[in-house]
Amino acid sequence: MFKGTTVLAVRTKNQVAIAGDGQVTFNESTIMKHKAKKIRRLHDGSVIAGFAGSVADAVTLFEKFEDRLEQYHGNLTRAAVELTKEWRTDRMLRRLESMLIVADQDTLLVLSGSGEVIEPDVPAAAIGSGGSYALAAAKALLKHTDLEADTLVKEALCIAASLCIYTNEEITIESIK
Numbered sequence: 599m600f601k602g603t604t605v606l607a608v609r610t611k612n613q614v615a616i617a618g619d620g621q622v623t624f625n626e627s628t629i630m631k632h633k634a635k636k637i638r639r640l641h642d643g644s645v646i647a648g649f650a651g652s653v654a655d656a657v658t659l660f661e662k663f664e665d666r667l668e669q670y671h672g673n674l675t676r677a678a679v680e681l682t683k684e685w686r687t688d689r690m691l692r693r694l695e696s697m698l699i700v701a702d703q704d705t706l707l708v709l710s711g712s713g714e715v716i717e718p719d720v721p722a723a724a725i726g727s728g729g730s731y732a733l734a735a736a737k738a739l740l741k742h743t744d745l746e747a748d749t750l751v752k753e754a755l756c757i758a759a760s761l762c763i764y765t766n767e768e769i770t771i772e773s774i775k
Contacts, residue, residue, distance in 0.1 A: 602764025604728030605636055605648035606754055607699045607706055608736050609721035610747045613775045614701045616648045617751035619728070619759060620768030633768045641667040644702055645674060646772040650726035651696030659685070659696055663709075674705045678715045686713040697725045703774055728755075728762030748773045 602623040607616040618636035623629055637648045638660055645667060649656035662684065666677035678700060685691045691711070698709040708716040708723050716723075722740060724733035735754035739745060745753065748771050759765045 602728070602762075603634075603636055603650040603726035604724065604732050604755060604758050604762060604765040605650050605699055605726050606724045606729070606732040606736055606751050606758075607646075607648065607701050607722065608740065608747045608751050608754070609701070609706050610740060610745075610750065612703075613747040613773055614646070614703065614706060615747035615751045615771055615773035616646045616699060616701060617748075617755050617769050617771040618648045619755055619765045620770065621764060621766040622653075623764050629766075632766060635770050637770045637772045639772055640664045640700075641672055644672060644774070645700060646702075646774060647698055647700045648725075649696050649698050650729070652694070655694035655696040656698070658691075658694060659698055662691075663698070663700065672702070674700060674702045674707065675715075678707050678709055682709050682711075682713050682715050685709075685711045699723055699725055701774070726764075728758040728765035731758035731761045731765070 605618040620633040622631040670676040722736040735757035759767045
């Protein structure tokens, strides 16, 4: 079994950033890859998304989500709701093992195959094995620093990497200002 990832999204100062580490772990004891890319730009760069879970499943979900974004003219919330409805009810899709974080200039959402479309109460969200570590670090940095979103997600992921064995410091960041 492949395991582990950390993806963090933060909104601050009219900027949203999503960062993901690069580690892919096999059988909980072997690092198979150090520089995996888990973050993507979608809908002509106006939406950013990150995934935790199976890569093949995530690619399928990214493609379906991009189709929904086009269908609903870039309306992130509507596209997210429609994707999760299909994800939950479709016989093949409901077997997909991934979670997504999606964001545009105005909205930040966490999506799952069990039907959740969650807009967090705070301007940060995280998924994956190291998600709790990264989210805790991001909340502290949001409260006690004045960092830009892209710098903040990088620092928070570095903190998570120092605690979580499934997270490394090979970080990919995408942001929208």
